[in-house]
Amino acid sequence: MLGHNGSPHPLRDTAISLDLAARSCAERGLRFTPLRQYVLEALLVAGRPLGAYDLLRLLGERLGRDVSPPTAYRALAFLQHHGFVKRLESCRSFVPTIRQTAPETVDETVDETAGESGVFLICNSCGTTVEIDAEGLGPMLLSHARAYGFRVNHSSHELQGTCETCQSKGAKP
Numbered sequence: 236m237l238g239h240n241g242s243p244h245p246l247r248d249t250a251i252s253l254d255l256a257a258r259s260c261a262e263r264g265l266r267f268t269p270l271r272q273y274v275l276e277a278l279l280v281a282g283r284p285l286g287a288y289d290l291l292r293l294l295g296e297r298l299g300r301d302v303s304p305p306t307a308y309r310a311l312a313f314l315q316h317h318g319f320v321k322r323l324e325s326c327r328s329f330v331p332t333i334r335q336t337a338p339e340t341v342d343e344t345v346d347e348t349a350g351e352s353g354v355f356l357i358c359n360s361c362g363t364t365v366e367i368d369a370e371g372l373g374p375m376l377l378s379h380a381r382a383y384g385f386r387v388n389h390s391s392h393e394l395q396g397t398c399e400t401c402q403s404k405g406a407k408p
């Protein structure tokens with residue numbers, strides 16, 4: 236997954252990530268249409284979370300024509316469902332999350348993200364978003380919820396604050 240181990244996703248990784256996504260789709264018999272590819276590419280190049288309107292504008296520029304919101308949303312929904320993109324609840328925007336290997340089986344009754352251990356660190360100053368692996372966090376939260384008889388169908392782990400670079404520039408959290 237991009238950005239794991241605390242490393243940000245640099246621009247040069249865009250081509251590699253797109254290639255990874257294309258291969259993952261091929262292996263799973265999914266269609267990686269040009270629009271789906273452009274949406275993922277825009278998110279990878281941006282290097283920060285993009286809201287739906289930013290994305291529509293970038294797609295329009297890339298394709299030289301307007302893309303209707305439902306069309307863009309369908310592409311986003313596809314990318315989200317198959318684990319290429321994640322929606323950040325706290326800032327209503329999207330970030331790429333490329334998986335090296337797709338989950339073998341998906342329990343449709345439980346959200347794919349429910350047991351995830353990934354935590355997003357979101358910088359409020361520059362928008363840089365990094366996904367780190369907080370091993371065991373997702374399962375731990377799920378077991379706590381289960382102890383209360385609670386059935387989780389969605390969870391989101393996001394921490395907002397100031398990145399190291401912005402801190403060194405003196406940005407306030």
Ligand SMILES: [Zn+2]
Pocket residue numbers: 358359360361362363397398399400401402
């Ligand atoms: Zn920052």
